[in-house]
Amino acid sequence: MAVHVLHYLHQGRPQWGVIADGAITPVPGEFRSTAGFIEANPVERLLVLxxxxxxxxxxQWLSxxxxxxxxxxxGANYRQHMIESGMDPDVKKFNMIFTKATSCIVPANSHVVKPDAVxxxxxxxxxxxxxxxxITSRETVTDENLHEYIAGAVIVNDYSARDIQIPQMQFYKGKSYRTFGPVGPYLCLLEKHDIPKLKELVLTLTVNGTVRQNDTTAGLVYGPAETLTELSGVQNLHTGDLLATGTPSGCALSIPSPLKQRAAAMLPEAEKWRLFLKMQEERPQYLQVGDVVEAQIVSHDRSINLGVQHNVVVEEAA
Known part of the structure; x- marks a missing residue:
């Protein structure tokens, strides 16, 4: 049985608790990291808390x-998102990996600050x-043993400054501004029999009440087992680390078709990016100060319900 956990601030003290029916049962102990909490609290213990x-x-919610x-x-890990990002999913045969600065992590109901320069x-x-x-050496992760590697699931909103990320070829910088990584509200800890439900979660994102993104995790191109196998051959991973698995179609970003990209490649660099920025100016989907973004992920049977993120876009403080 899945267990939903909330990290929160109560009476001035950060705590962890199991949440059900709108109420929290505090978990005894102090845990300064996600790793510390997971290592000390197996699902079986939390089920009888x-x-x-x-x-x-x-x-007050914490991440x-x-x-x-x-x-x-x-990146680009859903077929339709590849297409809207100007990629040919039948040609792209690699798993796109990048990182975000951990200083961008904020609680799920935080304001998202739109930098003046973005x-x-x-x-x-x-x-x-x-x-x-x-994971400190190369390992083979499969759907059958995935439960040994994945503790649970959360909602992530990977806010992105497209005018930094794309023309400057700066994924890290364009996606790492402070507040660009709301996480939560709930961490859903999973038992072995819950793991298959990771393939049937429904992701929905709205802006000002209008649905912009709606898809299921069945559309993932590179699944968790395949991705963790690949990453294990590259770097060390640790308990509590976060892997964001990519976004479905429906983003504001507009990328030229592969044919137009080949034509643009013949242009001077400055002209190519001038045309790219002009194309983005025609997209009203980009977020503006005052917009309200809500994100939700649930399983079909609702046994996994990661809560609802609620972010208001605000201007950068002077």
């Missing part, structure tokens, strides 16, 4: 992934997976 309950409205964990991301602010709902154990 008992004690006084706190109404959820009485607490269930703490800033001392790695934040690793997959013109084209985009949204990207993603399923985030939180690691259950360290």
């Amino acid at each position: 008992d004690g006084p309950r706190i109404p959820e409205p009485d607490v 269930p992934v703490t800033a001392n964990q790695q934040f690793i991301c997959q 013109r084209f602010l985009d949204y990207e709902i993603e399923l985030g997976l939180v690691l259950k154990r360290d």
Whole structure:
């Protein structure tokens, strides 16, 4: 049975608790990292947790992934998003990996600050997976043993400054501004029999009440097992680290077709990017100050419900 966990601030103290029916049962102990919480609290123990309950409205949300964990991301990992990003999914045969600065991680109901220098602010709902154990050598992860590596799931919104990310070829910088990584509200810890549901989660993102993104994780191109196998051959991963698995179609970003890209490649560099920025100016989908973005991920049977992120876009403080 899946267990939904909230990291929160109550009476001035950060705590962790199991949430159900709008109330929180605090978990005894202090845990300064997601890793510390996961290592000390197996799902089986949390399932029998008992004690006084706190109404959820009485607490302040914190991110269930703490800033001392790695934040690793997959790019263009849904077929239709590849196409809208100007890629040919039948030609692209590699898993696109990048990172975000952990200083961009904020609670799920935080304001998103639109920097003055950013013109084209985009949204990207993603399923985030939180690691259950360290991986310090090459390992083969399969659907059958995935439960040994994945502790649970969260919502991630990979906010992106497209005018930094694309023309400057700066994924890290364009996606790492402070507040560009809301996580949570809930960390859903999974048992072995829950893992197959990761392939049937429904992702929905709205802007000002209008649906912009709606898809299921069945559309992932590179799944968690394949991705963790690949990453294990590259770097060390640790308990509590976050893997954001990519976003579905429906982003504000508009990229020329492969044919137009080949034509643009013949242009001077400055002209190519002038045309790119002009194309983005024609996209009203980009976020503006005052916009409200909501993101939700649930399983069909609702046994996995990662809550709802609620972000208001605000201007950068003077």
